[in-house]
Amino acid sequence: MLFIVLVLVLAALGLLVAALITANSLWAWISIGLSVVAGLLLLFDLLRRRKKRAAEAPAEEAAEEAPAEEDEPAEGEEKKPEDVEQTVLMPAAGELGDAEDTPEPQQNGDPGEEKSDPADVAVVSELEIEVVVVDEYPRYHVTSCEWLETRDTIPLGIGEARQLGFTPCALCTPDAEIAGKHREKG
Structure with a gap:
């Protein structure tokens, strides 16, 4: 054809x-x-x-x-231990005490979400500081974030990134870092 x-x-x-x-x-x-x-x-x-x-x-x-x-056993036949599905229980957020401050690992390799202080969120929401995002990942980062390494990044203003639904990275904590730098200047 x-x-x-x-x-x-x-x-x-x-x-x-x-x-x-x-x-x-x-x-x-x-x-x-x-x-x-x-x-x-x-x-x-x-x-x-x-x-x-x-x-x-x-x-x-x-x-x-x-x-x-x-794979289902015939009638009267018992399942072998390797055939039985196992359920793994994971602790809920906050059950590990101090571990709450550590980033949550994600299945797709994306770092967890930063637990931002509301005061920091209020400061960064008004700024137009540039952060970077990676296509197909839900977090925004400062340019020095170690997770970015060789990934292609897209620059956005922090306000725009938040409006688009991106959340802060737990590794580089952009909200805390940007709000801290803004307070030092002001």
Whole structure:
């Protein structure tokens, strides 16, 4: 299919060049027609592939579910210890005493959220100091944050970052640092 589209596009290009050289508008219209046919073929191929993938997806899901049913023990048969699911209990926030001040590790490698002092939040909300964010992560950071290392950053004003829903990083504590520097200046 792609080979046919390539041939049609090359033919359209040749006819367009011929139309420009001879100043004949008929060749230009034929070139446009061939380009439209090539586009329609590409669209048809795209729709055909999507339909094929949609038909294959339920078959793959059924194949994945079938082995899971085989793992269940037969009637009268007991589950082996390695078959039993285990639940791991984690302490709730604040149950560890002093550990509340340490950053919460996140599953995706993102540092936890800074527990900002309300006074610091009030100060930084009025400032337009620049902080940085990383695409796909919910925290904003000062530029010297060690978590940023080799990540691509996007500079934003701290007020804008807060309005967009970003929260402060627990490693570099931008709210406390920026509010502290602002108080020293003022």
